[in-house]
Amino acid sequence: MTQRKKILLVDDSSTVLMVEQMILRNSPFDILIARDGEAGFETAVKERPDLILMDVMMPRMDGFDALREIRAHEEIKDTPVIMVTTRGEGVNIETGYTAGCNDYVTKPINGSELLSKINNLIGS
Amino acid sequence: MIRTGAGIPAEAAREAGAGTSVYLHPGHLFASPTPCTVTTILGSCVAVCLWDPLTRAGGMNHFLLAHHPAMDPGSARYGDSATDLLIEAVLRAGGARQRLQAKLFGGACVLGSAAAPGSVHLGLKNVLVARERLAAHDIPVVGEDVEGSRGRKIHFLTQDGSVLVKTL
Numbered sequence: 001m002t003q004r005k006k007i008l009l010v011d012d013s014s015t016v017l018m019v020e021q022m023i024l025r026n027s028p029f030d031i032l033i034a035r036d037g038e039a040g041f042e043t044a045v046k047e048r049p050d051l052i053l054m055d056v057m058m059p060r061m062d063g064f065d066a067l068r069e070i071r072a073h074e075e076i077k078d079t080p081v082i083m084v085t086t087r088g089e090g091v092n093i094e095t096g097y098t099a100g101c102n103d104y105v106t107k108p109i110n111g112s113e114l115l116s117k118i119n120n121l122i123g124s
Numbered sequence: 125m126i127r128t129g130a131g132i133p134a135e136a137a138r139e140a141g142a143g144t145s146v147y148l149h150p151g152h153l154f155a156s157p158t159p160c161t162v163t164t165i166l167g168s169c170v171a172v173c174l175w176d177p178l179t180r181a182g183g184m185n186h187f188l189l190a191h192h193p194a195m196d197p198g199s200a201r202y203g204d205s206a207t208d209l210l211i212e213a214v215l216r217a218g219g220a221r222q223r224l225q226a227k228l229f230g231g232a233c234v235l236g237s238a239a240a241p242g243s244v245h246l247g248l249k250n251v252l253v254a255r256e257r258l259a260a261h262d263i264p265v266v267g268e269d270v271e272g273s274r275g276r277k278i279h280f281l282t283q284d285g286s287v288l289v290k291t292l
Contacts, residue, residue: 090147090163090164090165093165094165094277094292097165097167097274097275097277097292098292101275102167102234103167103168103234103275104165104167106149106150110151110188110201112189112193113188113189113201116188116189116246117168117246119246120168120233120245120246120247121234
């Protein structure tokens, strides 16, 4: 039996997490949640998700630093990461790419766009 | 004066009216008859830069997916409708259809492993639909920097039609 792929959602906003889970509700993925960048990195090391949705502005460790930690970690450095940015944060998008993100989506998140980008990176 | 078309963000028009610099968000488009610099950042998304070398009217779109769904026919989020909308917007801004030139950017497959030989990834689908729509309008593609595995930041200068590309 094929193991279901795992997606890690990293965001300090319960609302955003709820929206992301609603979008992914009918998709064949298991969902993991972390509420800040540090927890996101730790969960990624422990759970080895197939893809990470990473918010930018979070307490303790922001999304950029979490992404840099992921890219520097030998065992999870190739994990696809989609940055979730607030509209208007052009500088953040550029910084996200520099830190190693694979793609980005902007809030408010459009479900079909997010699913297309996830499928593009890891398949359905 | 800024002539706006469908999907043009209000803040972009305000910025251009006040100065010369516009940041284009995903799912929007912008066109202007006056010199300005339009900037956006692309991953798998694609931007079409459209320009009339005589009047220097120009515009850019930034779309995320290739084909519009039936319930959303007039959206700049999708390559087929976004390209048609951009053409209309640049024509309204003073461009002439027979002189329009296009440049394409983006469409990266930002994860190497997903780019299996022969596969059509999301970015390539976006590139293909832009080429298809421009060909349907007999608009030549005079330059492009597409696909690959890296994001891009682009600056479109409508003063001379040039596009500066920074690989991210």
